[in-house]
Amino acid sequence: MKEGGSLRVPTNLGFTAKDIAKAVQRGDVIIVIDVLRCCSTIVTALANAAEGVIPTKTVKEARALHKKHPEFILAGERRGIKPKGFNLGNSPLEFSPQKVKGKHIILTTTSGTKAIISSKKAKYVFTGAFLNAEATAKATLKIAEWEGTGISLILAGTNGRFSLEDFICAGAIAKDFPTDNIEYSDAVSVALLAFQQARKSLDKVIRSGYHARYLISQGFKEDVKFCCRLNVFQIVSFLKGETVVPFITSATET
Amino acid sequence: MKEGGSLRVPTNLGFTAKDIAKAVQRGDVIIVIDVLRCCSTIVTALANAAEGVIPTKTVKEARALHKKHPEFILAGERRGIKPKGFNLGNSPLEFSPQKVKGKHIILTTTSGTKAIISSKKAKYVFTGAFLNAEATAKATLKIAEWEGTGISLILAGTNGRFSLEDFICAGAIAKDFPTDNIEYSDAVSVALLAFQQARKSLDKVIRSGYHARYLISQGFKEDVKFCCRLNVFQIVSFLKGETVVPFITSATET
Numbered sequence: 001m002k003e004g005g006s007l008r009v010p011t012n013l014g015f016t017a018k019d020i021a022k023a024v025q026r027g028d029v030i031i032v033i034d035v036l037r038c039c040s041t042i043v044t045a046l047a048n049a050a051e052g053v054i055p056t057k058t059v060k061e062a063r064a065l066h067k068k069h070p071e072f073i074l075a076g077e078r079r080g081i082k083p084k085g086f087n088l089g090n091s092p093l094e095f096s097p098q099k100v101k102g103k104h105i106i107l108t109t110t111s112g113t114k115a116i117i118s119s120k121k122a123k124y125v126f127t128g129a130f131l132n133a134e135a136t137a138k139a140t141l142k143i144a145e146w147e148g149t150g151i152s153l154i155l156a157g158t159n160g161r162f163s164l165e166d167f168i169c170a171g172a173i174a175k176d177f178p179t180d181n182i183e184y185s186d187a188v189s190v191a192l193l194a195f196q197q198a199r200k201s202l203d204k205v206i207r208s209g210y211h212a213r214y215l216i217s218q219g220f221k222e223d224v225k226f227c228c229r230l231n232v233f234q235i236v237s238f239l240k241g242e243t244v245v246p247f248i249t250s251a252t253e254t
Numbered sequence: 255m256k257e258g259g260s261l262r263v264p265t266n267l268g269f270t271a272k273d274i275a276k277a278v279q280r281g282d283v284i285i286v287i288d289v290l291r292c293c294s295t296i297v298t299a300l301a302n303a304a305e306g307v308i309p310t311k312t313v314k315e316a317r318a319l320h321k322k323h324p325e326f327i328l329a330g331e332r333r334g335i336k337p338k339g340f341n342l343g344n345s346p347l348e349f350s351p352q353k354v355k356g357k358h359i360i361l362t363t364t365s366g367t368k369a370i371i372s373s374k375k376a377k378y379v380f381t382g383a384f385l386n387a388e389a390t391a392k393a394t395l396k397i398a399e400w401e402g403t404g405i406s407l408i409l410a411g412t413n414g415r416f417s418l419e420d421f422i423c424a425g426a427i428a429k430d431f432p433t434d435n436i437e438y439s440d441a442v443s444v445a446l447l448a449f450q451q452a453r454k455s456l457d458k459v460i461r462s463g464y465h466a467r468y469l470i471s472q473g474f475k476e477d478v479k480f481c482c483r484l485n486v487f488q489i490v491s492f493l494k495g496e497t498v499v500p501f502i503t504s505a506t507e508t
Contacts, residue, residue: 015269015416162269164440168447186418186464190448193422193459197451205447210440 009141010150011177013170013187016157017115023152029124029144031136031173034156035165036211037090037220038112039129039237040227041075042244044092047233050100052243055113059083062108073100076108080218083108091223104243115156116239125239126247128153130169130202132233137176139236139247145181153188164209165227168202171195172230203228263395264404265431267424267441270411271369277406283378283398285390285427288410289419290465291344291474292366293381293491294481295329296498298346301487304354306497309367313337316362327354330362334472337362345477358497369410370493379493380501382407384423384456386487391430393490393501399435407442418463419481422456425449426484457482 014023023030033039042053056062059078063085066074075088075095082089088099090109107113112127119125124143128136144151153173155166171191174184184192198205203225206212212224238247268277277284287293296307310316313332317339320328329342329349336343342353344363361367366381373379378397382390398405407427409420425445428438438446452459457479460466466478492501 162441164443167440167444184462186421187416189418189459189462190421191444193448193451194444197447205443208438208443 007181008183009144009181010183010185011174011188012150012152012185013191014152014154015162015187016155016160017111017118020115020118020154023154024119024122026150026152028122028150028152029126029140029147030119030122030152030154031126031128031140032112032115032119032154032156033128033166033169033173034109034112034115035129035169035206035227036163036215037092037223037227038107038109038156039127040131041090041092041095042107042127043129043132043233043235043237045095045100045105046237046244046246047235048095048097048100049102050095051102051104052245053105053107054243055116056106056108057114057117059108062106065106069104072104072106074106076113078110080215080220091220092226093222111156111158115154116244119154120239123147127237127239127244128169128173130172130228130230132231132235132237133169133172134176134231135234135236137173141177141181153191158211161210163211165206165212167191168195168198168205172199202230261435262437263398263435264437264439265428265442266404266406266439267445268406268408269416269441270409270414271365271372272414273406274369274372274408277408278373278376280404280406282376282404282406283380283394283401284373284376284406284408285380285382285394286366286369286373286408286410287382287420287423287427288363288366288369289383289423289460289481290417290469291346291477291481292361292363292410293383294385295344295346295349296361296381297383297386297487297489297491299349299354299359300491300498300500301489302349302351302354303356304349305356305358306499307359307361308497309370310360310362311368311371313362316360319360323358326358326360328360330367332364334469334474345474346480347476365410365412369408370498373408374493377401381491381493381498382423382427384426384482384484386485386489386491387423387426388430388485389488389490391427395431395435407445412465415464417465419460419466421445422449422452422459426453456484
């Protein structure tokens with residue numbers, strides 16, 4: 001591994017998506033975190049047997065791709081709301097097995113899908129949420145150990161600003177790295193402290209955040225509640241080419 | 255106040271000194287936090303009756319100022335160590351009443367004094383540490399309410415990198431803002447959570463941080479211990495012109 005004979009995996013935390021470039025440069029395994037709601041929606045869709053989720057940067061690009069592939073589901077949001085003509089918004093509750101099973105989903109969101117796309121040059125890009133925190137921690141640690149790289153937890157945030165829920169989720173993921181194998185950076189350590197304090201009333205703490213309050217004001221209270229649940233899914237979401245798919249070992253061999 | 259009729263003071267947190275410019279632009283009351291050790295040293299010096307502490311950016315500037323005023327004490331560090339010919343280093347334990355009472359101190363440190371100087375264009379600049387967290391919170395809130403501005407907690411960090419101890423100290427200060435009067439930003443909220451979790455074993459948590467480990471490796475274990483104590487001093491450190499002095503109400507009228 002990289003640090004003078006140490007076998008411990010160094011971890012880093014990017015407070016906003018601006019920190020992606022450095023993480024890619026370091027060769028880190030990247031975990032993009034966007035709890036409300038992009039990464040929660042992605043893992044829910046995959047858990048409900050969607051074939052894959054294709055993140056796109058703009059509404060225009062999403063529409064163009066849908067024109068080519070009208071059999072795909074067109075989903076996403078701007079300012080939290082489903083754009084005109086889209087099949088689904090960005091509410092994980094909409095991505096039921098009835099709607100998504102066996103389907104590809106084109107997804108464009110304000111912050112999350114952009115952060116995933118910005119990370120594309122990295123060899124390994126995962127998306128993380130409370131819903132699959134533990135599974136994500138375990139899979140990414142294995143890969144980082146195997147590859148001899150670090151892990152970067154990237155907070156997608158909200159329109160470029162720091163997000164409380166993404167930071168606390170970084171702590172939730174960090175909690176499931178076995179401490180003997182990991183070198184916590186200062187930022188990862190404090191995210192872990194914040195999570196340990198917040199977990200007693202995770203739902204209440206997340207609701208105090210800026211973006212949760214906005215979503216609740218727009219009628220998405222149930223979404224916030226849904227996204228605050230820990231380790232509901234064992235699915236690990238992995239960007240393979242252009243598409244986020246469930247991670248299986250063979251995916252690392254492509 | 256500024257936010258649509260609300261009387262609550264908005265708070266912000268700058269993860270590194272790079273965020274100072276925005277805080278100045280907003281017109282915020284600024285609290286520069288550098289626990290290890292600049293701001294702990296400053297408040298200790300003032301508590302031990304130093305006349306004032308003059309932060310300088312470079313060792314060269316500090317030496318030049320000392321040449322003009324040989325009666326001042328020349329103090330500071332680079333890489334934690336006292337530069338050649340300096341009277342004192344940057345260890346708060348050195349700033350005893352015997353040495354500093356009635357004296358002016360020229361101080362230059364790697365991160366803290368630079369962050370203070372970078373904040374100079376703001377009307378109100380304070381320096382914060384665990385040693386005077388509560389006193390700093392109370393004084394700054396009063397001023398922000400009076401002036402109708404926000405408060406920015408700026409983490410000086412270590413050589414431009416994020417510091418665990420400064421973040422947790424931001425939470426310690428935020429804890430002493432009465433919640434009814436304050437609008438916590440997401441970043442301030444998570445700093446508060448981290449502090450609440452860390453306070454049970456503050457010394458141990460701080461010692462796990464990158465900079466504390468470096469200082470301890472350089473023989474400054476007692477410094478780290480000294481700086482981790484909460485609310486030892488009621489002194490509020492305030493930048494008046496070029497010099498950090500104890501804050502008293504009349505200081506706001508200049």
